[in-house]
Amino acid sequence: MKKKPYIIGILITVILVAVMIFLFEQYSINVIDGKNQTQAREYKKHYVMISKDITTTFWQSVYKSAKEEAEANNIYLEQVGSKLSEKYSIADYLRISIASKADGIIVCPDGSEEVTELINEAVRKGIPVITILNDDINTKRASFVGINSYELGLVYGEQILDQINKDTKNISILFHSSESNSTNDLVFNQIKKNLNDKLGENRVNIAPYSISADNEFDSEEAIRDIFIAQEDLPDILVCMEEVDTECACQAIVDYNKVGKVTIIGSYSSEAILEAISKNLAAVTVAMDTVQLGKQSVQALQEYQEMGYVNNYYNVDLHIINKKNVQTYEDDALDNVKE
Numbered sequence: 001m002k003k004k005p006y007i008i009g010i011l012i013t014v015i016l017v018a019v020m021i022f023l024f025e026q027y028s029i030n031v032i033d034g035k036n037q038t039q040a041r042e043y044k045k046h047y048v049m050i051s052k053d054i055t056t057t058f059w060q061s062v063y064k065s066a067k068e069e070a071e072a073n074n075i076y077l078e079q080v081g082s083k084l085s086e087k088y089s090i091a092d093y094l095r096i097s098i099a100s101k102a103d104g105i106i107v108c109p110d111g112s113e114e115v116t117e118l119i120n121e122a123v124r125k126g127i128p129v130i131t132i133l134n135d136d137i138n139t140k141r142a143s144f145v146g147i148n149s150y151e152l153g154l155v156y157g158e159q160i161l162d163q164i165n166k167d168t169k170n171i172s173i174l175f176h177s178s179e180s181n182s183t184n185d186l187v188f189n190q191i192k193k194n195l196n197d198k199l200g201e202n203r204v205n206i207a208p209y210s211i212s213a214d215n216e217f218d219s220e221e222a223i224r225d226i227f228i229a230q231e232d233l234p235d236i237l238v239c240m241e242e243v244d245t246e247c248a249c250q251a252i253v254d255y256n257k258v259g260k261v262t263i264i265g266s267y268s269s270e271a272i273l274e275a276i277s278k279n280l281a282a283v284t285v286a287m288d289t290v291q292l293g294k295q296s297v298q299a300l301q302e303y304q305e306m307g308y309v310n311n312y313y314n315v316d317l318h319i320i321n322k323k324n325v326q327t328y329e330d331d332a333l334d335n336v337k338e
Contacts, residue, residue, distance in 0.1 A: 237264070
C-alpha cells in the first residue's frame with residue numbers, strides 16, 4: 001500500500017515527460033523545420049527589378065508591391081543593387097541580370113543608347129523585358145507600365161494652370177539629364193501647349209531646367225543655385241522627381257521664399273505630404289506605386305505564359321493638395337502601423 005503513491009508519482013512524471021517530448025517535436029516540425037523550408041524555398045521563376053535611386057520611398061514602395069505579387073505566384077523578385085555596397089549604372093545592372101540568366105527583367109530605362117542596346121540584347125537571349133515608369137520605344141521590350149508622356153504633361157499642365165495668378169511670369173520645370181531626352185521633351189512640350197492653349201501665346205515664360213544626375217547631391221546643389229539666383233527665381237517651380245520635390249521644399253524654408261515660390265511636386269513621401277500640410281508645397285502628382293509594382297510583375301507573367309501581352313499598362317495618378325492631404329497622411333500612418 002505504501003508503494004502506490006510512489007508508483008503513481010512515477011507514472012505521472014513519465015506521462016509529463018512524454019507530453020513535453022511530443023510538444024517539442026511538434027514545435028520542431030511546425031516552426032524550426034518550417035523556417036528552414038522557407039529559407040530553402042524553391043521558386044519557379046527569378047525576376048529582377050532595376051532602377052536608379054532604389055533607396056527612395058518611391059522605389060521602395062514599388063518594389064514592395066511587386067515583391068508581394070511575385071511571392072503570391074512563387075516567383076523570386078530581386079531588386080538589383082540592394083545588396084551591393086557601391087552604386088552602379090542601370091547598364092551595369094542589366095549586364096549583371098543578363099549574365100545571371102534571369103527569367104525576366106523589370107527596368108526603368110535612363111534613355112541612354114547603351115541601356116537600349118542591353119535591353120535588346122536581353123530579349124535576343126530569351127529574357128523578356130518590361131519597362132516601368134520611363135519607356136524606351138526603341139527597344140524590343142514586351143510592355144510598358146506607367147504613364148505616357150502626353151498624359152503626364154497634360155496633368156502637370158492642369159496643376160500649373162490652377163496655381164497661376166495675375167503676377168505669375170516665370171515657370172521652371174525640373175528634369176534630370178540622365179533620363180530620356182525625348183521623354184522629357186514630350187512632357188515639356190505638352191505642358192507648354194496646354195498653357196498656351198488656355199492662356200494664349202507668351203502669357204508666361206515657361207522653361208525646362210536640366211539637373212545632372214551624376215551623384216546624389218546634384219539635385220540639392222541645382223535647387224540651391226535656383227534659389228540663390230534672385231533675378232531668375234521662378235514664380236512656379238515644377239519638380240518631376242521625389243528627391244527634387246523634397247529638396248525644393250527644404251530650400252524654400254532655408255532661403256526664406258515661403259509664399260514667393262509655388263512648388264508643384266512629384267510623389268507622396270512623408271516629407272512631401274508634410275510640406276503640403278505646412279503650405280510649403282501647393283500640390284504633388286503621385287503615381288500609384290502599388291499598381292506600378294503589381295502590374296509590372298503581372299505583365300512579365302502574362303508574356304511568359306501567353307506569348308503576348310498588352311503593349312501598355314496605364315497607372316493611376318493621384319493629385320494631392322491641401323484639401324485632401326490629411327487622407328493620404330492617415331493612410332501612410334496606417335501602413336506604418338501594419
